[in-house]
Amino acid sequence: MSDAPAIRKKTLTVALMDGPYVSNNPTTAFRIVDAALRKGYNVNVFAYESAVELSIAKQQPHQNPVKQRTVEEADHPTTKRLVENLFDSSRRNGAKLDWIACGLCVDERGSFDQIEGVRRGGPGDFLDWARQSDQTLVIATK
């Protein structure tokens, strides 16, 4: 057992509002989250409004008729797969990724079928996270 003092992990909290395919914000958020996880930081993501659609489990990749590519050839990057990749990255890097989908936003969209690891929550969870984190980023719809 080492006598070295434990180094406290840094924690980043991100609030995200945009859903899939409407802006670059999710991609920007994914990149920031990915970079933090690679550094071993713990990351919290609060998916608000259409951002709850980023992690719908039944998203399907599709073919590209314009470029005459099959599903396999197109290798369409669904956002749920990107979120799953972030969870994989957290495990590889010994970091914790906690992902909350706003419960009421899920209800009004019928986006109940979420990938494993995503849980329901509300604004109070975001406030708790913000208070406990080293930094908080709000990436809102503009």
Place this chain on the structure above:
Amino acid sequence: MPEKILTIVERAYHGTLEEQDDTVLWFNSMLLAKAPGLGFLLRGNAVNYAVSTQDASGLEIGGASFGKPPEIANDVRFLLDRNVPVYAIAEDIDERGISRERLLQGLREIHRSDLAPLLDQYDAVWHW
């Protein structure tokens, strides 16, 4: 741990009919009980949220009416009634030709030049 949080509302009237409110005002209003140090700043088009004479009722789409229209001014008044500071940028009000008598009482106008000192009063700034 941030206790004093200033939430800045700039995007306005996006999805308010479907949501029956402004999503950012709603979200932060949900936090009031747990975050007594919360303040609001309206800027850009969102300064119109403090106009008391708004009326979004009567909309019909495909023959179906929107039962409960958003009442954004009431949502801002809800904050003011609880002594939550709500600021608005005076220049943004002027640029939109909004007369002062149409604004909710209790709204705190600040000039853009006073924005930095205001931000300094808060531990955290959430710019939605």
